[in-house]
Amino acid sequence: MELLISTIFVLFFLLGASDALSRTIIVDKNGQGKFTTVQQAIDSIPENNSLWTRILIKHGVYTEKVVIPKEKPYIILEGEANQLTSIEFGEGGNVVESPTFKLFADNFVVRNIIFKNTYNNDLIKLDDNGKKITWAPAAFIGGDKASFHNCGFIGVQDTLSDAIGRHYFYNCTIVGAVDFIFSNGQSIYEKCLIKSISDRIGPPGYITAQGRNDPKDTSGFVFKDCHVSGTGHTLLGRPYRPYARVLFVSTFMENVISPEGWTSAWHAGSENKITFSEVNCTGPGADVSRRVSWAKKLTDEQVVFFTNTASFLDQDGCNMSTILALLLVFLSALNAQPDVSRTILVDKRGGGNFTTLKQAIDSIPSNNLLWTRIFLNHGVYVEKIVIPKDKPYIILQGDLKYPSVVEYGDGGNVVESPTFKLEADNFVARNIVFKNTYNRPNNGKKIIQAPAASLTGDKASFYHCTFISVQDTLHDGLGRHYFNDCFVEGAIDFIWGNGQSIYEKCKIISVTDRIGLAGFITAQGRNAANEPTGYVFNDCHVNGTGPIFLGRPYRNYSRVVFSSTYMENIITPEGWSEWLTGPLNLTTFSEVNCKGPGADISRRVSWEKKLSNEEVAYLTNTASFIDKEGWLEKQPK
Numbered sequence: 192m193e194l195l196i197s198t199i200f201v202l203f204f205l206l207g208a209s210d211a212l213s214r215t216i217i218v219d220k221n222g223q224g225k226f227t228t229v230q231q232a233i234d235s236i237p238e239n240n241s242l243w244t245r246i247l248i249k250h251g252v253y254t255e256k257v258v259i260p261k262e263k264p265y266i267i268l269e270g271e272a273n274q275l276t277s278i279e280f281g282e283g284g285n286v287v288e289s290p291t292f293k294l295f296a297d298n299f300v301v302r303n304i305i306f307k308n309t310y311n312n313d314l315i316k317l318d319d320n321g322k323k324i325t326w327a328p329a330a331f332i333g334g335d336k337a338s339f340h341n342c343g344f345i346g347v348q349d350t351l352s353d354a355i356g357r358h359y360f361y362n363c364t365i366v367g368a369v370d371f372i373f374s375n376g377q378s379i380y381e382k383c384l385i386k387s388i389s390d391r392i393g394p395p396g397y398i399t400a401q402g403r404n405d406p407k408d409t410s411g412f413v414f415k416d417c418h419v420s421g422t423g424h425t426l427l428g429r430p431y432r433p434y435a436r437v438l439f440v441s442t443f444m445e446n447v448i449s450p451e452g453w454t455s456a457w458h459a460g461s462e463n464k465i466t467f468s469e470v471n472c473t474g475p476g477a478d479v480s481r482r483v484s485w486a487k488k489l490t491d492e493q494v495v496f497f498t499n500t501a502s503f504l505d506q507d508g509c510n511m512s513t514i515l516a517l518l519l520v521f522l523s524a525l526n527a528q529p530d531v532s533r534t535i536l537v538d539k540r541g542g543g544n545f546t547t548l549k550q551a552i553d554s555i556p557s558n559n560l561l562w563t564r565i566f567l568n569h570g571v572y573v574e575k576i577v578i579p580k581d582k583p584y585i586i587l588q589g590d591l592k593y594p595s596v597v598e599y600g601d602g603g604n605v606v607e608s609p610t611f612k613l614e615a616d617n618f619v620a621r622n623i624v625f626k627n628t629y630n631r632p633n634n635g636k637k638i639i640q641a642p643a644a645s646l647t648g649d650k651a652s653f654y655h656c657t658f659i660s661v662q663d664t665l666h667d668g669l670g671r672h673y674f675n676d677c678f679v680e681g682a683i684d685f686i687w688g689n690g691q692s693i694y695e696k697c698k699i700i701s702v703t704d705r706i707g708l709a710g711f712i713t714a715q716g717r718n719a720a721n722e723p724t725g726y727v728f729n730d731c732h733v734n735g736t737g738p739i740f741l742g743r744p745y746r747n748y749s750r751v752v753f754s755s756t757y758m759e760n761i762i763t764p765e766g767w768s769e770w771l772t773g774p775l776n777l778t779t780f781s782e783v784n785c786k787g788p789g790a791d792i793s794r795r796v797s798w799e800k801k802l803s804n805e806e807v808a809y810l811t812n813t814a815s816f817i818d819k820e821g822w823l824e825k826q827p828k
Contacts, residue, residue, distance in 0.1 A: 219249040238262040250274030261295040270303035272531040283310035283327035290328040302340040311347035368396040375402035377410040387421030399428035401435040411436030420445040429456035436466040444476030452482040532561035538568040557581040569593035589622035602629035602641035609645040618651040630661035671817040684714035691724040701735035713742035715749040725750030737761025747773035758789030766795040
């Protein structure tokens with residue numbers, strides 16, 4: 192707390208005697224904020240504003256063109272750290288009018304926002320209507336002292352117009368094929384992913400087209416500790432103006448770089464004026480043995496000057512990078528939630544950092560201690576996924592608008608067959624469909640064990656997720672787990688294992704018509720009376736085809752509670768079933784305040800438990816049953 196207070200004090204001092212952050216404006220497309228569009232929020236800020244104003248954009252896709260005019264400086268544009276916030280529009284053909292986002296104002300900070308121009312999304316060279324790939328910037332940056340953190344810029348041609356002013360990009364992703372970082376900015380890109388999709392256009396593409404006009408011009412693009420990946424072949428750059436300046440320093444280059452590296456293109460004959468250079472780069476694409484002969488070799492002093500934010504971006508002594516870093520710390524404190532260190536975009540169509548979920552997980556370092564978000568763009572990803580024990584603090588986020596599905600078809604072994612296996616602690620999943628297709632209808636195979644997911648990590652939460660199979664759908668195996676507004680479908684023991692879990696506002700769907708006899712929702716495996724495990728279904732809805740039992744004991748001390756749950760007329764009258772040998776009086780199977788035609792307990796088994804009010808309160812409360820140390824609150828919201 193003392194560090195936070197000191198940081199805020201320094202921030203106030205650097206930014207001036209007035210309040211560092213005058214107000215926060217919330218934008219929520221669903222109507223839960225001050226405005227429903229980003230442009231409305233910007234329009235509400237007075238002209239010649241001299242106090243920092245934060246616009247917090249709630250998650251979702253905002254389909255609009257946004258302009259921040261020159262007379263509206265000191266704006267912080269911030270997306271939700273744990274969910275996708277995207278501003279996108281589809282317009283092309285004019286680099287001045289077409290950008291989705293245009294910044295003319297000075298003193299600007301943005302974080303956790305994806306800027307996207309969808310105009311060229313579905314085009315490959317030339318479509319049936321004669322429409323070809325053309326200029327379609329995701330963003331135009333024409334203000335001074337602008338900083339971008341954990342942002343994405345997605346397009347095909349002229350993705351990012353880094354036009355005028357000093358700009359700093361940290362841990363950003365820029366995707367494109369033709370001149371996708373271009374113009375005359377004075378900018379450092381640090382720890383960014385540069386993703387070429389030049390296979391979309393056929394011939395080799397170009398990452399940069401920098402527009403320095405004369406030798407006294409201070410502009411240039413510096414890529415420091417970045418990663419160049421993608422598809423097809425691309426050149427590092429071509430000169431937009433005769434004194435173009437681009438440096439790649441300590442950058443890893445995958446095997447997508449053309450051997451010559453650069454071209455003088457429009458300014459052939461003026462190669463001596465161009466400063467294109469690579470310093471200490473690594474990877475299969477960093478072989479300089481066949482580079483153009485006129486690529487520059489810089490002195491150590493020049494490299495130090497260009498790669499240092501204080502010397503290259505901050506010559507007027509405004510200490511911009513320090514102010515922005517402190518500001519971001521301040522904002523994180525205001526959010527009162529853990530920050531997300533980076534966002535990895537997975538898109539099976541090639542518009543992200545990776546095309547498979549496995550690649551994204553593999554890219555996260557072992558023993559990671561910072562929350563990393565993997566955003567899985569919509570589509571069906573046919574792969575088996577394992578998140579190993581040594582990769583904690585992962586957020587797996589699906590698309591809000593269209594399904595993000597992870598599926599595979601393997602059965603017969605509950606250890607090896609799951610589509611998704613979570614072994615790591617501290618995990619969050621949102622808007623993901625997990626599916627095992629092995630027992631799909633009419634496949635001619637006998638229905639057997641085929642889990643969609645196996646969870647053996649601790650402190651895992653699932654929001655708006657779906658688990659689909661027939662037998663052993665969800666192995667809720669070990670650890671404390673929380674499910675909110677999820678959908679679980681199956682017929683035989685389709686929620687099973689020895690987890691300590693609460694299912695809240697979930698839909699439990701029986702498909703026993705697939706097996707032709709009565710099924711079982713749960714098979715909980717508590718081993719001893721002093722074990723804290725068990726399954727609690729609170730305010731859920733049991734639906735589907737029957738008949739089905741609420742559960743059977745997988746181990747002697749099995750514990751399952753249905754509380755305030757609506758049950759359709761598919762539950763067998765006895766409700767619960769015997770299974771493995773053992774005294775049934777050791778089990779804790781109970782129903783509390785349930786409703787619906789399936790909730791009639793008049794004919795239930797005699798060994799169903801009646802819990803005390805204290806027991807019900809303990810088991811149905813997340814704070815007491817699974818969250819005594821407050822781990823749910825510590826996860827990014």
